[in-house]
Amino acid sequence: MSPTASSRWSPTTEQLMILEELYRSGIRTPSASQIQQITTHLSFYGRIEGKNVFYWFQNHKARDRQKLRRKLNKQMQLQQQQQQQQQLQVHHCQINHDNNVMINNNHFVGTFGYPFGSITQDISFFNSPSLLFEGVAANTSEGRVNCKRNCYNQQSLVEKNDNIALSNYGWKLVDVNHETSSCCTRPLKTLDLFPLTTTRIKEDCTTSTKTQNSM
Amino acid sequence: MSPTASSRWSPTTEQLMILEELYRSGIRTPSASQIQQITTHLSFYGRIEGKNVFYWFQNHKARDRQKLRRKLNKQMQLQQQQQQQQQLQVHHCQINHDNNVMINNNHFVGTFGYPFGSITQDISFFNSPSLLFEGVAANTSEGRVNCKRNCYNQQSLVEKNDNIALSNYGWKLVDVNHETSSCCTRPLKTLDLFPLTTTRIKEDCTTSTKTQNSM
DNA sequence: GCAAATTAATGATTTATTCAAG
């Protein structure tokens, strides 16, 4: 209960709610200035630093992806099991033969659609969709590249315009915020990120969508 | 020739020499204050920012590891090929049988010593040493964990003592250096990192080893 | 020699993984 320095930040309920709302509204990798604004705003509800905001978004994004992957992976597995079962019923005469390779290989992706050839530099292995997800060799190539491409369109390009060249990593952040952020400063400018309605949870998004566009 | 802003820093010869010397002397993940010192010192030889130093060490370390992995990987492959050859000479009656699995698999690590079992959450697959290294499914688990453990002992723990809680990531760095580092400041304090002899390339290391210990 | 074209290095970013507090 005493406010003695605990080794790590833990968000207050309100801070958390706001962060989650921002996340829902589409923010994934806030730029330095965005982080600055968010931090300033949230410092009104408790001690907080820029890096906390930075890490929060990073972790939240990562764990969202992770959750999704797990889910899809599970679906895949189920599908495959079902397919296998069906095949067993139809071609049950081949069971003993195929068993040499498939037995016990719930995760043995190496055998599914592995494109042979290509010796050294070519990394375009593993095109099987099952490799996109958690399990064994999920993050080797191709698959993740595609995945990433999708993610890029969400934030990065926007930020390139906002922040001339460096985007959102720490180095640019602190000089605006650090050492002067010891709470007690109420938001000085009107923040685009926080139009006035931070406690609204879920609406039809028609009035609030421009929140994000103006950054 | 004109010093018009190129989008990324490229180190001068002297900066590079010094960085490499520091690296050789054992620095891998410099703390914020170390980065600050190094930056200040190197800014004497040309424009440079803290993040450049940070990135340089990060990349250099990573690419060192990578080089090592590649090398060891190559050795492994050779060894395995030799072993295979030997086995072929001894058990040549089994060739046709094994071919079903091994043919064309220069990188097909999935078949080497794969421990069956463990369905969903357990990630402790792939214990084969060949999986530690580049190729296909190199970075899945276990192997890398071990690798990492080793690396930790080199720097991180030291830095925990140096820098109270945050160690060396961007957030702490800029407030000391940024926006005031526009060259023209000669090193103000005597730097432990740079005792006086920065141009010495290679010696017996007996007189200079304490350089690193005092940080 | 010397640019255009390729390729290799490497600075900078983003994502994945791991550690560890609560």
Added chain:
DNA sequence: CTTGAATAAATCATTAATTTGC
């Protein structure tokens, strides 16, 4: 077990070497 923090790995993107055709 959840999640803030930290680190390592993968990737992107630009610059430097290098090659190639003239």
